[in-house]
Amino acid sequence: MKIFLMIIAYIIFAPILGAVLSGLDRRVTARMQGRVGPPILQPLYDVLKLMQKDSLVVRRSQNFYIAFFLMFIIFTGALFFSGKDLLLVIFALTLAEIFFVLGGYKASSPYSIIGSQRAMIQMMAYEPIVILAAVGMYMVTKSFYITDIISYNKPLCYYLPGLLFAFIYILTMKFSKSPFDLAYSHHAHQELVKGMTTEFSGRSLAMIEVAHWYENILLLGFVWLFFANNILIGVALTLLVYFFTILVDNTFARVKWEMALLSTWIVGLVFGVGNIIVLFFVKR
Amino acid sequence: MHYDGTSCNGCDIEVLASLAPRYDVERLGVINTGNPKHADIFLITGSMNDQNREVVQNIYEQMPDPKVVMAIGICATSGGIFSECYNVLGGVNKVLPVDIYVPGCAARPESIIDGVVKALKILEDKKHKLIEMKLGREAFVIEPATIEDAAEILALQKLAYQSEAELYNDFAFPPLMQTLPELKEDFKTVTFFKAVINGVIIGSVRGRMKDDTCYVYRRIVHPMYQNLGIGKKLMNDIEFHFGFASRFEVFTGHKSKRNINFYERLGYKMFKCEKVNDKRHRVYLEKSADRI
Numbered sequence: 001m002k003i004f005l006m007i008i009a010y011i012i013f014a015p016i017l018g019a020v021l022s023g024l025d026r027r028v029t030a031r032m033q034g035r036v037g038p039p040i041l042q043p044l045y046d047v048l049k050l051m052q053k054d055s056l057v058v059r060r061s062q063n064f065y066i067a068f069f070l071m072f073i074i075f076t077g078a079l080f081f082s083g084k085d086l087l088l089v090i091f092a093l094t095l096a097e098i099f100f101v102l103g104g105y106k107a108s109s110p111y112s113i114i115g116s117q118r119a120m121i122q123m124m125a126y127e128p129i130v131i132l133a134a135v136g137m138y139m140v141t142k143s144f145y146i147t148d149i150i151s152y153n154k155p156l157c158y159y160l161p162g163l164l165f166a167f168i169y170i171l172t173m174k175f176s177k178s179p180f181d182l183a184y185s186h187h188a189h190q191e192l193v194k195g196m197t198t199e200f201s202g203r204s205l206a207m208i209e210v211a212h213w214y215e216n217i218l219l220l221g222f223v224w225l226f227f228a229n230n231i232l233i234g235v236a237l238t239l240l241v242y243f244f245t246i247l248v249d250n251t252f253a254r255v256k257w258e259m260a261l262l263s264t265w266i267v268g269l270v271f272g273v274g275n276i277i278v279l280f281f282v283k284r
Numbered sequence: 285m286h287y288d289g290t291s292c293n294g295c296d297i298e299v300l301a302s303l304a305p306r307y308d309v310e311r312l313g314v315i316n317t318g319n320p321k322h323a324d325i326f327l328i329t330g331s332m333n334d335q336n337r338e339v340v341q342n343i344y345e346q347m348p349d350p351k352v353v354m355a356i357g358i359c360a361t362s363g364g365i366f367s368e369c370y371n372v373l374g375g376v377n378k379v380l381p382v383d384i385y386v387p388g389c390a391a392r393p394e395s396i397i398d399g400v401v402k403a404l405k406i407l408e409d410k411k412h413k414l415i416e417m418k419l420g421r422e423a424f425v426i427e428p429a430t431i432e433d434a435a436e437i438l439a440l441q442k443l444a445y446q447s448e449a450e451l452y453n454d455f456a457f458p459p460l461m462q463t464l465p466e467l468k469e470d471f472k473t474v475t476f477f478k479a480v481i482n483g484v485i486i487g488s489v490r491g492r493m494k495d496d497t498c499y500v501y502r503r504i505v506h507p508m509y510q511n512l513g514i515g516k517k518l519m520n521d522i523e524f525h526f527g528f529a530s531r532f533e534v535f536t537g538h539k540s541k542r543n544i545n546f547y548e549r550l551g552y553k554m555f556k557c558e559k560v561n562d563k564r565h566r567v568y569l570e571k572s573a574d575r576i
Contacts, residue, residue, distance in 0.1 A: 026310075035304075036311040045313060049324075054348035076425055186315065193317040201321040201348045273566055 003082040010217075011074060019044040021220075024197065025246055030248045043213075049204045055202030058107050063204040065103035070211040072096035077218045077240025081146035086134045093218070097123060100208070107199030115195030119183035121257050125264035127169035129163075132272040136163045136226065139279050150228040157226040159282075162275030164226050168241055169267045173260070174219050177249035180260050189252075223235040291330030294390035296355035299327060302393040302400075309397055312404075320346035325403045326380075327396075331359040331366050344380050350410035352403040354384045356396060361385045400464060400540040416482060424514055426521050429476035429488060434467050436485045437478065437504075444504035451539055454563045477522055479505070479514050489518040491526055498522075498529035517548055531572050538565035 023040040025077075030037025039045075057063060076092040079085075097119070104116035138144050140159045141152045149156070156165045172179040181187060184195030198206055220238050227234035255263075302309050303316055317323050320343045328340065344353065355376040358364035363374040376382050383406050386399040429437060429561030445459040470476075470490070492499045502524055502560040505515050523532060534552060536543040544554070544567060552569035560566050 013525050030308070030310060033305060035308040037308075052415070053324075053350070054414075056346070056348050063392070104559045106317045186317070195321060197322075198319055199321065205322065 006081045006083075012076050014077060014217040015210050015213045018210075018217050019047070021216060021242065022213065025242075028243070028246050029250060032247070033153065034217060034284040036202075042250035043209065047139060047209050050201075050206035050209070051203055053202040055204060057201075057204070058109065058199050062103050062106040062199065063207075065099050065106060066200065066204045066207050066211075069103060070207045070214075071095055071213045072099060073211045076235045077214050077221075079084050079144060080218055080221055083145065083150070086137065086144045086146055086149065087131075089146075090130050090134055093215075093281070094123065094127065096211075096215075100211075103200075104196035106125075109199045111193040111198040112196050115183045115192060115198065116255075118257055119196060121261055122173050122180065122183055125261045126173050129166045129264070129268045129272050132169050132268065132276060133160070133163045133222075136160045136272075136276055139276065146225070149225055152229060155229050155234075159279060160226065160275055164276075166267050166271040167226070168244065170264060171219065171223070172240070172245050172248055173264070175216065175245055175249075176244055179248070179252040179255045180258055181254055182260060185254075189222050285541075291357065291359060291369045292519065295329035295360070295388075298390045298393050298396060299329065299356065302396045307397060307402060312397075312401065312406075314400055320344075321348065323347050324351055324407055325353060325400065326353045327356055328360050328376045328380075329356045332376055332379050334370045334373065337373065337379050340376070340379050347364065350407055350411070350414050352381050352383045352406050354386060354399055355382045356386045356399070357391045358387050358389045361387050364558055385546045398431070424479050424481045424509075424517075426477055426479050426487075426517055428525075429478040429485075431468055431471045433476070433478055433485060434471065435464060435474065436466050437488045438462065438464055440485055440488060440506060441504050444506065447507070448537060452537060452564045455560070459504075475522070475525065477518055477525070479518055481497065481509070487514045487518055489515075489522050491522045493526065493529060496530040498526040498532050500532055500534050505535075511547065515546065516550070531570060532563065533568060533570045535566050535568045538567050 002012060020040060022043045023038070026042060027037040027040060049113050055063070072092060073096045076089055076096055079092060080089045101116045101119050101123075104112045104119065134144065137149050137160070140156055141149050143149065172178070176183060178185075178187065182192075182195075184192065184197050186194075196272060197205060220242060223241050224234050224238045229235045299316075301307060302542070314325075320326075324343060324347075326347060329491050330336075332340065333486050342350070353376065355361050359366060360376045363372050366372045367374055373379070373493070384399050386395050387393055392398075429548075441459050441462065445457055449455050449457045449460055474490045474492045474561075477489050477491075478485045486509045487504060489503040490501055492501075500519070503515055503518060505518075530553070534547055536547070538557060547569045550571070552571045554567055556568045558566045
């Protein structure tokens, strides 16, 4: 029953919270740049507007993939917030991303194809760290189940500082923020137009937006696992991490894909694998 | 969305200034996008000429409805001091239906922002009109067209034949090349029917008698209203109008399988195929009156 309630709560509140967070993101970004910034609920207004716009497509099937993207993101979030297996969550999330990439390829515009290729490279870059994070959590708590991980008596960041750092490092990639907003981003329109989402409009673009809200909440949930033993402090620290990614977004220029891939792997190797090796000797 | 026609960059800088911290249009929720498919408002600075005409039209067509066109600066409004140049067509309204004019040389950021706010209002109105049109889909009426409808029918014809032109990769298609005086000339010899929803023409067909045969041609339906039976109703009405004809004849391109199927369902039979040019063959279909 409790699991069921958690899933319902996630499906209803995650997009609202996601919209507010992305509105806050735009407002904070504007303030960092010395501007006033849009209303907090602006992303919500945008999506409502998109629902009523005409949908222009290159191929009808591109919207089909986007529907699957949204569905699998919701499915992954439901798995996560009902406390299921962390590995399953990671793979389901990857599957959702793959549908998004397929949608980008299907639209067959040069910009969306470049965006999709870069998204694949990004997945190659961050996926090892995500899995290492799950492995690290398993080594500490001896379980892949999220219910067991959050009921561990100490905050996990105490054992996994390196992995936490590596995870925050790839978070900019997942949120598609500078310096890793290679695949699609509002700010990259000089080189990419709009990357993967270039050929989407109207309702399918609204679906992509909503899927991103769900995804952002899911990812922040993942960050929260690192501080999970005290709920309130955990949430506060997670929001701090979110604020930090906005700060990074506003301070760094976009890097090339080689740099994104290489630096992520180096960070993953040094901090991620290093953390796990240290943990192996400490916990023995 | 912002496109720079042949602007001297003065208005462009003012557009960018309204995005920057001092004026910050993002506080109204407006952002500058480089992608026409995500855009609602199309800002154009500078006058139109033969080179940028197609680009502007292309961008306009890539924007999803509802959309608003804003001409910024005096060059975009009327051509300004360049209006008499041999290469300048004039303001944006020579190419696109402009909703808002922001005059000035250069237009000040305050007036640009004022224009954007007015554009948001127009966008809202257009959205409601679009919803109404969608709701009114079934409520179309078919009536004879008069010469006053010529301009609207011509615009619809060019829109509806776009898909055919793409199919054959032949953009010198006669329906696309027809001019308004030619179409008005047609009204003397040809009977026009139009399908109307809420006062907007969304379909049309023409019929012409020669000897005992009624030649029916240029059956057009707005892309948004296809598959609703409007084409079929148009055919029925024109056949009824020419009830005294002993034979009806239609034609279509050889690759337009949908059209051929459509006519065959209405009882037409293919009887000859003629080569028009390298890209296109013309298929003729006929039906005798006793089969109606």
